[in-house]
Amino acid sequence: MFIIQIIAFLILLLWIDWKFKIQLTEAFPVGCALLILMLYVLSFFRILSFSDWIGVTGMAVAAVYGLRLEKEKRASLLGFIKKELLTPGALTALAMVLLVTFCVREKAVSWWDDYNFWATDVKALFYLDGFAHKYANVAAEFGDYPPGTQMIKWWFLHFSPKEFQEGLMFAGYYFMNLAFLFPLLKILKKRNIFMMTAAGAVLWLFPAVAEVFWCDGCCADLTMAVVYGAFLTAVIDRQEHRRFFYYGRQALFLMVLVLCKNTGFIWAAFGLLFDYGYHYFVYRRQHTDKKEIKADRHALFAVTLLPVLTELSWLGFCLFNRRVAKLTGTAIQMATGGMHIPEYQEEMVRAFLEAFVKWPLHRWKTIGIDLSPLSLYLLLLLFVFLMCRFHVLEREKACYMGGFLAVSGILFYAVNLLSHLTIFAVETQYLEPFGMVSSIERYGAPFAIGGLYLIAFLILNGRRPGVGAALCMVFVLLTTDYASAYRALIGYRSQTEEILAEREEIVDEKAEGFLEQIHTEKTGNVGRVLYLRDLSDVSWVRNTYVAFEAAPVSVMYGNINASGSGSEDIANAIRDSHAGFLYVDKLNGNGETLFEPFLEEGEFEYGCLYQVKEEAGKMRLLKYEKGSKGL
Numbered sequence: 001m002f003i004i005q006i007i008a009f010l011i012l013l014l015w016i017d018w019k020f021k022i023q024l025t026e027a028f029p030v031g032c033a034l035l036i037l038m039l040y041v042l043s044f045f046r047i048l049s050f051s052d053w054i055g056v057t058g059m060a061v062a063a064v065y066g067l068r069l070e071k072e073k074r075a076s077l078l079g080f081i082k083k084e085l086l087t088p089g090a091l092t093a094l095a096m097v098l099l100v101t102f103c104v105r106e107k108a109v110s111w112w113d114d115y116n117f118w119a120t121d122v123k124a125l126f127y128l129d130g131f132a133h134k135y136a137n138v139a140a141e142f143g144d145y146p147p148g149t150q151m152i153k154w155w156f157l158h159f160s161p162k163e164f165q166e167g168l169m170f171a172g173y174y175f176m177n178l179a180f181l182f183p184l185l186k187i188l189k190k191r192n193i194f195m196m197t198a199a200g201a202v203l204w205l206f207p208a209v210a211e212v213f214w215c216d217g218c219c220a221d222l223t224m225a226v227v228y229g230a231f232l233t234a235v236i237d238r239q240e241h242r243r244f245f246y247y248g249r250q251a252l253f254l255m256v257l258v259l260c261k262n263t264g265f266i267w268a269a270f271g272l273l274f275d276y277g278y279h280y281f282v283y284r285r286q287h288t289d290k291k292e293i294k295a296d297r298h299a300l301f302a303v304t305l306l307p308v309l310t311e312l313s314w315l316g317f318c319l320f321n322r323r324v325a326k327l328t329g330t331a332i333q334m335a336t337g338g339m340h341i342p343e344y345q346e347e348m349v350r351a352f353l354e355a356f357v358k359w360p361l362h363r364w365k366t367i368g369i370d371l372s373p374l375s376l377y378l379l380l381l382l383f384v385f386l387m388c389r390f391h392v393l394e395r396e397k398a399c400y401m402g403g404f405l406a407v408s409g410i411l412f413y414a415v416n417l418l419s420h421l422t423i424f425a426v427e428t429q430y431l432e433p434f435g436m437v438s439s440i441e442r443y444g445a446p447f448a449i450g451g452l453y454l455i456a457f458l459i460l461n462g463r464r465p466g467v468g469a470a471l472c473m474v475f476v477l478l479t480t481d482y483a484s485a486y487r488a489l490i491g492y493r494s495q496t497e498e499i500l501a502e503r504e505e506i507v508d509e510k511a512e513g514f515l516e517q518i519h520t521e522k523t524g525n526v527g528r529v530l531y532l533r534d535l536s537d538v539s540w541v542r543n544t545y546v547a548f549e550a551a552p553v554s555v556m557y558g559n560i561n562a563s564g565s566g567s568e569d570i571a572n573a574i575r576d577s578h579a580g581f582l583y584v585d586k587l588n589g590n591g592e593t594l595f596e597p598f599l600e601e602g603e604f605e606y607g608c609l610y611q612v613k614e615e616a617g618k619m620r621l622l623k624y625e626k627g628s629k630g631l
Helices: 002-020 024-044 048-068 071-085 088-103 112-128 148-157 166-179 182-187 193-209 220-236 243-258 264-286 290-320 326-335 345-358 373-389 395-421 433-443 445-460 465-479 482-491 493-506 509-518 540-550 567-577
Strands: 528-534 554-560 581-584 609-615 618-623
Touching (some): 002 024, 002 048, 024 148, 024 166, 048 071, 088 166, 088 182, 088 193, 112 540, 182 445, 182 465, 193 220, 193 465, 220 243, 220 264, 220 445, 243 264, 264 290, 264 445, 345 433, 395 433, 482 493, 509 581, 528 540
Antiparallel strands (some): 609 618
16 A cells, blocks of 8 residues: 555646645655655554555546546646656655655664653554553653654655554655755756766755754754744745745644644744744834735734644543653642752853853864854854855845844854753752763754755845855855764665664563563554563563563563562552563562462463452462453
8 A cells, every 4th residue: 555655646646736836845844744744643543554544535536537527638747747756856855855765765763762751652553553651652661752753754654554664664754854855945947967876865965964863863953943944934934835834834844743743833933033023123114905914914823823722632642541651740840849859050151151152062173174053053154144144145134033043043052051950950960071062962952953954045035046055055065974874874784783682682582571461462462461570570672672572562561579579559659550461570589478368369470471350459360361452
């Protein structure tokens, strides 16, 4: 069915292209946003695979429409399709998707945050065909992380519906990032293989100017950055666009932005401020028709309301299903004064200032120019000034955009510092400039890359686009991190065997026995399992790796001291974890006696999966038989 999915998506892009009179490269982010939101809705009902039939229906409708056209109109339509698919921008974009997918086909999960959530969660989506039921999400400590980026990863994973392929997950991640960058390829006018190759290479290298976590993992911050940048350009790109498309595109981008990550609402708020300011300080001064102003006001209200409703839909789902992230809990503790903040704020501030002023945004020196956060911030303002000076931007627009970048940058970096002094205060890696610049790089990607995206768009659409393209390419080639960008596509292969070997080493024999017990089925009514080990055998690293291997089964972990615990402690642990199943590795001492009160007959066995039943306040453990309902 993957051929059908791909053709249906291309039909969607061509329809957007034809309907709103834009280029195919500009249709990519709009089509990608629509696809994400469709899959998001299907996920609530656990019918993601139903997208196959939606694709079939779309193809059938397009075929019937084409066949019913008059001969001349049909020929005109086919000519339009051929023309759009063969534009240099479209050819470059399609070639990049194919090339990146081929290059990352052997890529394996290696980044810690991917094991914690981004890969483990999408693996569960793949097998469950949607969101997990109550108390059944696999990444329990990151339960309220939004699923926007996961939708496109699932779409690519679905191209191989019988086997979870990590390489396809990375292909989906890179596709989503590239889709929101493809409008920059609009600058290509001629089918010149050299220029098309150079443009594709620079587009791939562009994010590595200021952020390289995306090169090794599925970092949602980069995705937020490119969506945020695309939104900023959508605000200023009004010429010749109908009101419905102009505001509809903005709403779609913000809806996706709030679904990328918990902090997406911050960047959506910055984006809306930019939108409001642009309309008040720039657009309204040039267009004074009261009827037009009123229509714009209503449309801006819709642009504000739709992402808010999208955010509320996810938060409501999380509230109903008791999904919460540990950082959300930490933030609540901080707000209520219940969190102890260590007394080394001065060291944290010192590390922040040194990293902000001196350290390269991509953390290590490269063969070109290494930009610190401060130098890039100042460069953004300098670029706006130069565009005004050389008449690329009108003075009024330049003053507004420069002011917005200056103020939003100060606000973001102030918030970033405050978060390190509060929410991240216990994470001592940020006391060193290297750790701190890593945080600034990652969490500041929407400002840094979004700002660069806006500048690049303005330069490429200026009076001399050829000169603008050359300047943009020179900037990227001088400031990017080639090593990381290469590693993301090809260089990772030298470490793949080591990564897989490390997994086998961390997931010990006991854990392998556990995984064998729970993997009786990959789909169905998957419940949560409480996995208990002896108190002497604590390893949160191993637990994280086991959680990835166990997905889609949700696993909670515990360690007990058999000699210092009672049966009631076991019952409380099961209740607190909301587990429907229990698995226990051998405990030191006579640990079997802890579980005997829950058995109606027979002796308790270690390394055996038990189903938990509780009726009238009495808890029972029943040995689970393979193929039984529930797991």
